[in-house]
Amino acid sequence: xxxxxxxxxxxxxxxxxxxxxxxxxxxxxxxxxxxxxxxxxxxxxxxxxxxxxxxxxxxxxxxxxxxxxxxxxxxxxxxxxxxxxxxxxxxxxxxxxxxxxxxxxxxxxxxxxxxxxxxxxxxxxxxxxxxxxxxxxxxxxxxxxxxxxxxxxxxxxxxxxxxxxxxxxxxxxxxxxxxxxxxxxxxxxxxxxxxxxxxxxxxxxxxxxxxxxxxxxxxxxxxxxxxxxxxxxx
Amino acid sequence: xxxxxxxxxxxxxxxxxxxxxxxxxxxxxxxxxxxxxxxxxxxxxxxxxxxxxxxxxxxxxxxxxxxxxxxxxxxxxxxxxxxxxxxxxxxxxxxxxxxxxxxxxxxxxxxxxxxxxxxxxxxxxxxxxxxxxxxxxxxxxxxxxxxxxxxxxxxxxxxxxxxxxxxxxxxxxxxxxxxxxxxxxxxxxxxxxxxxxxxxxxxxxxxxxxxxxxxxxxxxxxxxxxxxxxxxxxxxxxxxxxxxxxxxxxxxxxxxxxxxxxxxxxxxxxxxxxxxxxxxxxxxxxxxxxxxxxxxxxxxxxxxxxxxxxxxxxxxxxxxxxxxxxxxxxxxxxxxxxxxxxxxxxxxxxxxxxxxxxxxxxxxxxxxxxxxxxxxxxxxxxxxxxxxxxxxxxxxxxxxxxxxxxxxxxxxxxxxxxxxxxxxxxxxxxxxxxxxxxxxxxxxxxxxxxxxxxxxxxxxxxxxxxxxxxxxxxxxxxxxxxxxxxxxxxxxxxxxxxxxxxxxxxxxxxxxxxxxxxxxxxxxxxxxxxxxxxxxxxxxxxxxxxxxxxxxxxxxxxxxxxxxxxxxxxxxxxxxxxxxxxxxxxxxxxxxxxxxxxxxxxxxxxxxxxxxxxx
Numbered sequence: 001x002x003x004x005x006x007x008x009x010x011x012x013x014x015x016x017x018x019x020x021x022x023x024x025x026x027x028x029x030x031x032x033x034x035x036x037x038x039x040x041x042x043x044x045x046x047x048x049x050x051x052x053x054x055x056x057x058x059x060x061x062x063x064x065x066x067x068x069x070x071x072x073x074x075x076x077x078x079x080x081x082x083x084x085x086x087x088x089x090x091x092x093x094x095x096x097x098x099x100x101x102x103x104x105x106x107x108x109x110x111x112x113x114x115x116x117x118x119x120x121x122x123x124x125x126x127x128x129x130x131x132x133x134x135x136x137x138x139x140x141x142x143x144x145x146x147x148x149x150x151x152x153x154x155x156x157x158x159x160x161x162x163x164x165x166x167x168x169x170x171x172x173x174x175x176x177x178x179x180x181x182x183x184x185x186x187x188x189x190x191x192x193x194x195x196x197x198x199x200x201x202x203x204x205x206x207x208x209x210x211x212x213x214x215x216x217x218x219x220x221x222x223x224x225x226x227x228x229x230x231x232x233x234x
Numbered sequence: 235x236x237x238x239x240x241x242x243x244x245x246x247x248x249x250x251x252x253x254x255x256x257x258x259x260x261x262x263x264x265x266x267x268x269x270x271x272x273x274x275x276x277x278x279x280x281x282x283x284x285x286x287x288x289x290x291x292x293x294x295x296x297x298x299x300x301x302x303x304x305x306x307x308x309x310x311x312x313x314x315x316x317x318x319x320x321x322x323x324x325x326x327x328x329x330x331x332x333x334x335x336x337x338x339x340x341x342x343x344x345x346x347x348x349x350x351x352x353x354x355x356x357x358x359x360x361x362x363x364x365x366x367x368x369x370x371x372x373x374x375x376x377x378x379x380x381x382x383x384x385x386x387x388x389x390x391x392x393x394x395x396x397x398x399x400x401x402x403x404x405x406x407x408x409x410x411x412x413x414x415x416x417x418x419x420x421x422x423x424x425x426x427x428x429x430x431x432x433x434x435x436x437x438x439x440x441x442x443x444x445x446x447x448x449x450x451x452x453x454x455x456x457x458x459x460x461x462x463x464x465x466x467x468x469x470x471x472x473x474x475x476x477x478x479x480x481x482x483x484x485x486x487x488x489x490x491x492x493x494x495x496x497x498x499x500x501x502x503x504x505x506x507x508x509x510x511x512x513x514x515x516x517x518x519x520x521x522x523x524x525x526x527x528x529x530x531x532x533x534x535x536x537x538x539x540x541x542x543x544x545x546x547x548x549x550x551x552x553x554x555x556x557x558x559x560x561x562x563x564x565x566x567x568x569x570x571x572x573x574x575x576x577x578x579x580x581x582x583x584x585x586x587x588x589x590x591x592x593x594x595x596x597x598x599x600x601x602x603x604x605x606x607x608x609x610x611x612x613x614x615x616x617x618x619x620x621x622x623x624x625x626x627x628x629x630x631x632x633x634x635x636x637x638x639x640x641x642x643x644x645x646x647x648x649x650x651x652x653x654x655x656x657x658x659x660x661x662x663x664x665x666x667x668x669x670x671x672x673x674x675x676x677x678x679x680x681x682x683x684x685x686x687x688x689x690x691x692x693x694x695x696x697x698x699x700x701x702x703x704x705x706x707x708x709x710x711x712x713x714x715x716x717x718x719x720x721x722x723x724x725x726x727x728x729x730x731x732x733x734x735x736x737x738x739x740x741x742x743x744x745x746x747x748x749x750x751x752x753x754x755x756x757x758x759x760x761x762x763x764x765x766x767x768x769x770x771x772x773x774x775x776x777x778x779x780x781x782x783x784x785x786x787x788x789x790x791x792x793x794x795x796x797x798x799x800x801x802x803x804x805x806x807x808x809x810x811x812x813x814x815x816x817x818x819x820x821x822x823x824x825x826x827x828x829x830x831x832x833x834x835x836x837x838x839x840x841x842x843x844x845x846x847x848x849x
Contacts, residue, residue, distance in 0.1 A: 027258075028256050029258065031247075031253045031488075033253065033489075036489055039488075039490075042542065043486060044260075044540060045540070046542065047538065072247065073246070073247040073252075103259065103488075105258060
C-alpha cells in the first residue's frame, strides 16, 4: 500500500494519572450487561468531559479497566473500575463530575488510588434473597441438605476443554443461611477473579436442580470483593 | 407503574438483552406525570434495536418534550421471547420512561417506515389491550396516529388508525397536540376531535372519506363523506431546516442497536429523481442545513450523548452544496475529540480523493455503491445517472489506497429489463475484480471481495414507476438464477432478497382499503415481525389473501393506466401526475432527466416550500 494511513493518536501521552473508582449498580442499571456497561461508562466519561488517557495506535481507545465483571441482574455497591487520566483531578471533583452524567442506578461511591493489584482479587461475597415455591423453612432445610453433600457437580464450560464436570462443593463458603420473612436468605463467599470463577447463578441452579426446588423470585447483591486472605480489595 | 415494573423485573433475567425493556437510558426524558396534560406514546412498530436507530423518532420525541406539560415516551415492539412473558404475566404494552400502560395515554403514535411492520401495529394495539379497529375504539383517547413514509398510501391500514399525518411532522405534531390540549377540557367526542383535527393541513382522517370501486376492481373515486374536510390532503414540509428543531440529545441505549451513534441530518429531499425511488420524490423539495448549523448540532449532540461516532444523515450527503467545507469543518472537530465521522449515502460520481480520505478516517471500511442496474441503457431507464467510467474511476482510487471490499447494490425486475442487463451486473462486478488485479501489487490490499446484492424491484406510489407491474414470481426466480449463473469469479459473492417479501411489499405498497381485512386476517393467523426472515410466514399471508378474496397479482403485477385513479389519489405529495407520466414515458425511451441542480424539471413542488433549486 502506497499511502499508509497515519495513526491519529501519535501524540504520546506518557504521563498518566491512575484512579480506582468504587461504584454502585442497581435498580434499572441491574439489567445492563458487562459489555454494555463498558460502553456506557465510556460515554459517561465523554459526556462529563473527563480527560481520559487513550491507548496508542491505529485504534486508540480510552483506558478503562474492570477487574471483575458483575453478572447481569446482580446488584452491588462494591464494584471496581480503574481509569487513567492525562491530567490530575481532585477525587471529590472527579466523583461529582462523573455522577452528574451517570444513568439511573449507576453512581460512583468512592474515588481513590489503586492500592492492590487486580491479580489479588480472589473471592467475592454475595447476599441472596430467594422466594421459593415451597415454604421458606423447607427451602432452608433443602439448602442445608444441599450444602452438606459430599460433592456438588456442575457442568462448566471452558474454551480449551469444552464442557466438563466440576465439583464446586469445596469452593462454596456459607457465611449465613436463614429464613427472612417469606424468603431464604444466604450469604455466600465464592471464588472470583482468578482462574476459577463461580457465579451465584451456577450455585443456585445446582441447588434447584439437585434438590428439586423452584425459585419464583430472587435478588442477588455482591457485598464484598476480597483477596485470598479475606481482606477487602482496595 | 410499580405493579408493571415488578412484573417486568420478574421476567427480565429470562429475556434476551433485557436492558431493552426497562428504560433508564441516559438522555431519556422523565417527567412528573401529575404535572403533565398531554401524554404521547411514540411507538416504533419493530424491536428496540431497530426502532432506537430511527432518527425521526428522536426528533419528534425531543420536540414534543420541549413543551413542559407534554410528555412523549418511547414504545417498541417486544421481541418474541419477551412478548411471551408479557402475555403470560399480563404485562400490558407500556412506555419505557414511565412504565405506564400505553392505553392510558392521550395519543398512541406509530411511525410507519416499511410495509412489513403493519402487523406489528396490530399486535402492539392488542398488547395495549385496545381494539385494533378505529371504529371499535369509541372513547376519545387514546387517539391512534400514524406518520412516516408509508403514510403516502396508508389505505391498507386505514381501518386501524384514527388519523394520519402526511409529510414532515415537526410543525403538524405540535398543532395537533395543541388542538387536543385546547379541546380536552370541553370533553369532545372522538368524532368532534377528529373533525377539528382534519382542519389542520397534513392531517388525514380516513373515516371521513369513502372509496368507490369500478367493476374491474380499480378505484373509481375517493371523496369526503362530510363537509369540513379537504378533497385532497396535502403533505407538510418544513421550509427552513436551519431554524427547524433538532434534538440536542438522544436517549443513548445500553445494548448495541443497528445504528449506535450520534446522527446529524444535513439535508432533506433529493435532487436526483431516480425513477424507482420513493424517497427521492416524497421528501421533495431539496433543502439543506448550513455548515455552521450542522457543525453546531454535531458538537452539541456528541457532547450530550458521549457517542464516539457521529454520522451524517441524508438521502445523498455529497449533494450538499458546501460538502467540502462541511467535511473539513466537521473533521476538525471530530479528530480533535477522537470521534469517528461516518458518511453513508455518498454518490459514486462525487467521489474524490479527499472524500475517500475522509471516509477512511480511522479504520478502512469497505466501499459501497448502488449502480442499481447492470447496463448503461437500463441505468438511463431508471434515471440513475452513473456511468461505468465513474464507477471504475472511484474503484481505482480506492484500490490504490488499499481498499479490499466493494459492495454493489442492484435491483432485479426493473421495467424494461432484458437478460443482457442481468448479465451486465455480473460483468460489471467482474470488471471491478479485474481492476483490482490491474492495480500494482505494492499499492493494492491483500485480497479483493466484491459483494453483489440484488434486491427485487417493488413499484411504489408517487414514483414514475407507480404504473409498472412487478415481475411475476417465476420470472424473478429465472432472473435470479441467470444472475447467479453469470457470475464466474470466486471473488464475487452474490446475494438476493427473499422474493416473497418483495411480493408482499408490492401488494401492500399500492393497495387499497380492501386490503385492511387481509392485513387483519394475516395478523390473526399469527403474522408479526414480518421483516424478520425467521418470523416471516408467507404461507399465512397467502391464506389470508385467499380467504379475503384478494388476488395479489391485481395489486402487484398489473400494468396500471396513466388515468387510473390510484388508491392514494386523495393525498397530495406535491408531485404532479403530469410529471410522473412524463417521467414514465421518458423511462421507456431510456431518456434521462437532469437533476434539480442542473435545472428544474417541473415536478410540481413549486417554489414556496423552501427548495434550494426550486423556482
